[in-house]
Amino acid sequence: MTMKRVDQTPEKTTPPVPELAPLPNDLTAAVKFSLPADEDMSTVAGLRAGSEPWKGRGESAEESLQALTKLRPFIQVGKLQTQLVGYVTVERDGPVPGAAYMRNIVVKPELRRKGVGMLLLNHGIQVARDMHRKTVALRVDPANSPAVSFYRKAGFTTVATVVSKKSGKLRLLMSREL
Numbered sequence: 001m002t003m004k005r006v007d008q009t010p011e012k013t014t015p016p017v018p019e020l021a022p023l024p025n026d027l028t029a030a031v032k033f034s035l036p037a038d039e040d041m042s043t044v045a046g047l048r049a050g051s052e053p054w055k056g057r058g059e060s061a062e063e064s065l066q067a068l069t070k071l072r073p074f075i076q077v078g079k080l081q082t083q084l085v086g087y088v089t090v091e092r093d094g095p096v097p098g099a100a101y102m103r104n105i106v107v108k109p110e111l112r113r114k115g116v117g118m119l120l121l122n123h124g125i126q127v128a129r130d131m132h133r134k135t136v137a138l139r140v141d142p143a144n145s146p147a148v149s150f151y152r153k154a155g156f157t158t159v160a161t162v163v164s165k166k167s168g169k170l171r172l173l174m175s176r177e178l
């Protein structure tokens with residue numbers, strides 16, 4: 001009689017995918033803002049290239065990095081300990097004379113709808129106040145409904161509809177008093 005050999009080696013299991021650490025209850029105190037360090041620039045570029053509206057336009061991470069390198073003095077990154085959770089850009093001048101300009105705001109996709117965007121926006125508003133501005137303006141694609149809802153929730157109103165020089169598409173010009 002032949003004995004069936006029983007394999008004693010333990011079953012190979014796939015290691016669990018590490019989950020994101022739970023967000024702290026007090027996000028406001030936990031998220032710290034700063035100018036981006038050199039090593040943050042590729043993360044910020046990856047965030048932009050992977051998010052609407054740039055993703056839909058087919059912007060590569062390299063193109064995002066080029067654009068953000070020019071904007072670097074105006075970028076503020078938000079970090080939870082060492083994890084970069086999003087960024088916002090605030091320039092002193094933009095399409096509305098006398099108003100600061102918020103060109104980009106992006107939250108890491110897996111952390112959206114948890115209040116991080118509003119923290120970044122409030123920080124951007126403080127940066128604009130520090131520039132002695134009384135109004136902040138931005139342009140948004142009306143098809144980007146999450147962003148339009150987000151800006152409305154933050155108190156922005158549409159002041160004009162403009163045609164983008166770059167794409168020829170309509171954009172909402174929104175602003176808010178500070």
Ligand SMILES: CC(C)(COP(=O)(O)OP(=O)(O)OC[C@H]1O[C@@H](n2cnc3c(N)ncnc32)[C@H](O)[C@@H]1OP(=O)(O)O)[C@@H](O)C(=O)NCCC(=O)NCCS
Pocket residue numbers: 051052053103104105106107108111112113114115116117118119140144145146147149150151153
């Ligand atoms: C827009 C964006 C920055 C919002 O960040 P967020 O961290 O998800 O926003 P918050 O959690 O602070 O949301 C605040 C409020 O905005 C509104 N809002 C945010 N995302 C929304 C969505 N997807 N749909 C509808 N309303 C939304 C809600 O009123 C929300 O409050 P609630 O969650 O209590 O309902 C984020 O969706 C993002 O990074 N999008 C991709 C990049 C982009 O489009 N940027 C804007 C153009 S530059």
